[in-house]
Amino acid sequence: MxxxxxxxxxxxxxxxxxxxxxxxxxxxxxxxxxxxxxxxxxxxxxxxxxxxxxxxxxxxxxxxxxxxxxxxxxxxxxxxxxxxxxxAPDQPNMISLLRQGTPAQREAWLGPLAEGRIRSCFAMTEPAPGAGSDPSMLRSRARRTSDGWVIDGHKWFITGAVGARFAIVLAQTDDGPTQFIVAMDNPGVQLVRAIPALDPFAIGGHGELRFNECHVTHDAVLGEVGQGFVYAQQRLEPARLAHCMRLLGRARRALAFARDYVNQRSSFRDRLADLQQVQAMVADCHIDLHASRVMTLDCARRMDAGLPVKTESAMTKVFVSEALHRVADRAAQLCGALGMSEDAPVALILRELRPFRIYDGASELHRATLGRRFLKTPEGDPA
Known part of the structure; x- marks a missing residue:
């Protein structure tokens, strides 16, 4: 099926x-x-x-x-x-609303989101010295009032913000980090700008947002007060995996274009496809794609079985993000000047894949976390 x-x-x-x-x-x-x-x-x-x-x-x-x-x-x-x-970000936001949302929140936001009538964003990342790879540096704050909450904060690189109808906002409270559902037409929300970024096709771009005396009612809290980090982690692990799945397709397309190009392009009386160096590059691309798919499927099966995937999702995200970028980079190289231009999809795919090594946790952060974890277990066993 x-x-x-x-x-x-x-x-x-x-x-x-x-x-x-x-x-x-x-x-x-x-x-x-x-x-x-x-x-x-x-x-x-x-x-x-x-x-x-x-x-x-x-x-x-x-x-x-x-x-x-x-x-x-x-x-x-x-x-x-x-x-x-x-x-993303609508897909993981739907899962968050399904898991933590009240019936009223699901009716107001999940229904229209699932029907495709609106879009959303997830607002966690902040300018320095605020939260980035380290969410514990969260500086945006929400204080209780008699009739709800008032949020103040500065967020940026918020994917999907341009044209979004609502944001799931992570802010610090006296009881700990908390998620809030905030309508983007709230007078306390300002879309400062769309940030031009390396990846050209992000749905809703990457926005910079300011929350200034942003008043929301008590029912804007998504889940429980003080559990925002827990929910964010629950969101990130499957979100990383979904990115791996989707971007596998993009890397495959870049390689398919390069394969067709080297099969028909000749230089010095030989087809590029007949050169061993080209053949080795194509082989390495398929090795990277196969290994990426196997790791992604293994992590998916663990999630379906209800097993923890904190370690596996981090390893998968690091390897797949780097492997897919290698595939797109080789594809661009194989296409020569055409691979550097926007006359073909390869260069744009390469631009899309490069930020994946940063988004959802930089490779360096994951490696450091994984290394500490493995060093504390017998023989480096990831279990």
Whole structure:
């Protein structure tokens, strides 16, 4: 069943998503939103929509292992995951609302989000000296009032912020870090700017936000007061894995383009594909893709089994983010000057993949954490 669904997603991406990719989408959140408004009804009609949500919420009810192939095929186009409504940050936000949201919060926010009528963002990262890789440095604060909370803080690199209808905001309280649902039209919220970043196709861009005397009612708290870090960690582990799944598709596409190029391009009377150095680069790409897929599937199966994946998700994120970047970098090199240009998708894919080594935790942070963990266990056993 999953294989058939993945094949249908691949056909949908080839027929509907890739033909709609265009230059207007580069750092163009509004243009991307307009295209997604065309694609989402088509995905719904094709029975491909919301693969990650339970059927009770209008989704396909796929487990993590089943999602892997579907997310990978969707990820061959930057429009694919959002067309199926399984792109970040909305996808992990839906899971947070499903797990921690009250019935009223799910009705107000999860329903419209799942239907694709609105978008959202997750506001945690702050300028120095605030929270970044170390969330304990959180400086945004929320104080209780008689009728709710007042939030003050400065957030940036908030993916999805441009055009979002609401944000899940992490702020410090007297009882500990807490998540709040904040409507973006709240007069206390200011979208300062869209930050131009290396990756050109982030849904909703990357926004800088200020919260100035931002008043919200008591029912804006998502989950329990003081449990924000716990919820953020619960969110991050599956979010990293979903990124691995989606970006596998993007790296595959870059390699497929490079393969076609070297098979038809000749230099000094030889096809590039006949050169051993080119053959070795292509082989290394497939090795990286295979290893990335195996690690991702192993982590997905552990999550489906209800096993802890703190160690496995970190290892997977580090390896896959670096391996996929290697694949895209080699693909660009194989294509020569064409691989450096925006006449082909390879250079833009390379730009998308480079930030993955930073997003959801920098590789260096994960390595340091993993190293300390392994050094404290017998023979470095990750268990």
């Amino acid at each position: 999953t294989g058939d669904l993945a094949a249908r997603v691949r056909a949908f991406v080839d027929a509907e998503c890739i033909p709609r990719e265009c230059a207007a989408h580069v750092h163009g959140p509004a243009a991307i939103d307009a295209t997604l408004a065309e694609l989402r009804p088509l995905a719904k009609a094709a029975g491909l929509y919301l693969p990650q949500l339970p059927q009770a919420q209008g989704g396909l009810g796929l487990n993590w292992e089943q999602r892997a192939a579907v997310f990978e095929e969707a990820g061959r186009s930057y429009l694919g995951p959002a067309a199926l409504n399984c792109a």
